[in-house]
Amino acid sequence: MSEDGVVKKFMYVNRKSPYGTIYALESLEVVLITAAFDQDVSLTFTDDGVYQLMKGQQTEGIGMKNFSSTYSALGDYEINKIFIDKESLEERGLSLSDLQELVWEDEDEDYAEKSSINLVSRAELSEIMNNQDVVLSF
Amino acid sequence: MNMLHTINKSPFENSTMSSCIAMCSQDSSILFIEDGVISVMKSTKFSELIENALKEFKMYVLKPDLEARGLSLNNVIEGVEIVGYDEFVDLTTEHKTVQSWL
């Protein structure tokens, strides 16, 4: 937490596919640090950003580290507000079943496993973004 | 005011502008900077999109970026306000948050 106990709403907007550029990976690094500061963190995946969550990523052939498993650890950092732009998925011929399942454990309900993923329209996303204090797009 | 969105890409290069417009809420504004200034020129295939969006939100374009690219101020779509860096600063402080569409 910040020294004076301020908690702000941070939203990270991910719009690029992984590996082609470093943005997805370095965005994830900021996300984890923000959670360590006990801030209210949410993530949006829109445009090509939805490809960051694809199941079955295999990076041996390109000689780069596969960081896709980090997303499934987000729940452990109490990051459980993940918004996926429905239209971006549809435009790309994808559905939620193509993406990793991201879950978190609810302490208040005997550690019941709950989904972190919210499939939302652009109109809903617009409203959610409006309620943020800091919006960072990578 | 709600959010200030900044766009720095040409609409001919990628879909940033249309994504931003789709997620822009009323009482928000869009500022076009860098290569984004190409978006608000008259008689392009994107002009109509901009003209329609102008009915819903305010749009601004950064004058030094137009001038640097040799784009005539007279060719900026009517209703888009032409601003300098001073107004860029004012826009960021007048809106609640700033989202740069990178």
Next chain:
Amino acid sequence: MKLGILINEGPYQHQASDTALQYVKAALKKGHEIYRVFFYNDGVNNATRLATPPQDDRNITKEWASLAKDHGIDLVVCVAAAQRRGILDKGEAERNGKDSDNIEDGFRISGLGQLVEAGIQADRLITFGD
């Protein structure tokens, strides 16, 4: 107002750092406080003092350094991003067994927490990138 600035691209290749410089100059002139400028992604490359642009071109690194000196601005380079890209201060060079450092005076290397802190403490955080 207190403004935080995030720069995610290096100098010359993208306009991001130039736009940020013009923005910061305008903000200072209007009496705003620049809480911090944080350099991330390839933005860390703005901090190398070894860059030698042609004489008739602007020297972006020097411009940041002199602006910071004149106005007491905190220029912070992300350590993890800097290590990947070979931007080092004396301490980092020694710790990693490198034969030299290359950071310009006025910039300092620190953790990503400094970016989050800027997000928390500043009234606005404005990002410049590609």
